[in-house]
Every structure is written in C-alpha cells, then in structure tokens.
Amino acid sequence: MTKPTSKSDSSLSGRPLAVTPGEPAGIGPDLILALAARERQQPWVVIADADMLAHRAALLRLDVTMDDDLTAPSCAANRLTVRHVALAAPAEPGRLDSRNAPYVIATLEAAVDGCMSGAYAAMVTGPVQKSVINDAGIPFSGHTEFLQARSGADDVVMLLAAGTLRVALVTTHLPLRAVADAIDQTLLERRLRILHTALREQFSIHAPRILLCGLNPHAGEGGHLGREEIDVFKPVAERLREQGWRLAGPLPADTVFTPRWLDDADAVMAAYHDQGLPVLKHAGFGEAVNVTLGLPFVRTSVDHGTALDLAGTGRAEVGSFAAALALAGGLAA
Secondary structure, eight states, X not given: OOOOOOOOXXXXXXXXXXXXXXXXXXXXXXXXXXXXXXXXXXXXXXXXXXHHHHHHHHHTTOOOEEEOOXXXXXXXXXXXXXXXXXXXXXOBTTBOOGGGHHHHHHHHHHHHHHHHHXXXXXXXXXXXXXXXXXXXXXXXXXXXXXXXXXXTOSOOEEEEEEXXXXXXXXXXXXXXXXXXXXXXXXXXXXXXXXXXXXXXXXXOOSSOEEEEEOSSGGGGGGGTTOSHIIIIIHHHHHHHHXXXXXXXXXXXXHHHSSHHHHTTOSEEEESSHHHHHHHXXXXXXXXXXXXXXXXXXXXXXXXXXXXXXXXXXXXXXXXXXXXXXXXXXXXXX
C-alpha cells in the first residue's frame, strides 16, 4: 500500500487542533493528559471541563498545568490550553453518569463549529459512550453521523488506517439484517467517490487503487449466494473503471485481505462494519486511526472505546490517540 505523504515539522505549526476527550468517565482524559506531558509541534485546544482534567491529572500524578489562553495555545510539555465546557455532575473514572451526556455533545459542537469557522486546523476526538448518551434521551449513533449532521456534509465515509492499511466502509452502524437493503448503486458510488477523492486530495495519492469487497460470501458465488454483487456492486465498479479508476472488485472479502491483493492497494472498501474492521484492528489495534472522509474539515479519532475499567489507573495506552493527533496535523497541513 502507498504510504501517506510525509509533512515537515514546520508545516504542522499554526492553527491549533481541537481535541475532545469524549466520555469524561473513560480514558479519553487520561490519554490527553499523558500526551500533554510531551512537547508538541502543533498546538492543541482541549475542549473539556478544566476542573475535571485537573482532578484527573492529580489522580494520575501528572504535573500538567492548565491555561485558557485561546489566542496562543501552548505547545510546551506539561502544559495544556483548555476551552472550558462545564460538566453537569462530577466525573468519577469508570462510572457513567447520563447527566453528563449533554456536556459530551457540547464539546463536540464547539469543536465542529470551531473547525467550520477556521479557528481550528482539524478535530481529534476521544472515545464516547454511545449507550449513556442515548440513555440521556439524546439520539446518537456515533461520531460519524453526528459530525455529518452538524457540519451539513452531504455524505461521509468512515475510514480506519493502521500504518499503510486503510479500510473504508460503505455502511457503518447498522444492524446486519439492514445492510443489504441499505446498499444501492447510488449509495455505493457516492461513497466510493468520497473515498477516491480523499485518497487523492488528503493522502496525496495521485491514482489510488481501491479494492471493493462484495457483500455476500464468495462475492455472491455468481448469484447463488445473493444477487447484490450482480445487481449493485458490479455495475458501479464497471462504470467507475470506464472512467479510468483503478478499482478491483467486487471481490470475496475472505481473500481480499491477503498480500496478493493488499501489496498493490491503497484502500479497501468493505460493505459493512464487521466485514472490514476486525481485520484492520487485528493488524493495528491500539495504533489505528479513525478518519471521517467527506467533512469540510479533517477529523481523526482513536480506534478503541472508553475502557472504563482503565480510566484513572494510568494503564491506558496512548498509541492510537498519538497516531490520531499526528495524522490530523499531517492531513490538515
């Protein structure tokens, strides 16, 4: 697979990244504080409750000083610039509280609005707990759908990257029984176009090669295991190939993730969440990055959940968050 274009250190300076910790009872605050101990090339503005961060830093025995100078966000080690958004209730590591769900949404709204206005170069998000947000009566199916609605984007694509392996999804958070009905030629072509454009414009790949997974086992086995490949996937793929695309498929998903195919590919488009992401996470869990394509700004995120059992213990691994910050700066530059 083609490697992302590297960026010089100087290209990462300038506007800050907007960073949201996500669920306050989870490991998002821990990860941000641990990484704040390091000097940074690009400034951050962390959108969160400053008192919660200070309390968590004390619990973790991290000497991180908070400031609120949004005009000159810090890059210094052990210093963190915070745009304060108040919690509704004190956050205890590992204990969910639905009263704080509106706070989580407010931090995301502030980050999106800042990216849209140009105040922030990109947005990096910590993990949220979807269940507690829904328990609070707030409809929320995930960051991807929320960011699309808030930004007014026509459509978006979820892509996860682990090193040179990139896996995008035609559908995201749908029950499996709903996937086949959701995918028609219009949706498939639109999302392939979003992926193709992002690979060219954000990842600087001039002529990207994309592998398209079929929906059914063995890519439908010539129609014996389903007609989606014949009626939906193949017509779209042939149409795009006629336009000069380097697009292979529809291919059986059980063989597409092998060196024969991946060695010359820039991305895989999987039909649904658990078709592509288990392979990606096996290859790079804890180091992978979630990227939302199709937004009017760059957004990256961690590849894992809130890990409530690790919150406040100091045992959370920072690899994915560090990778998300680095990729956001590189793509924004």
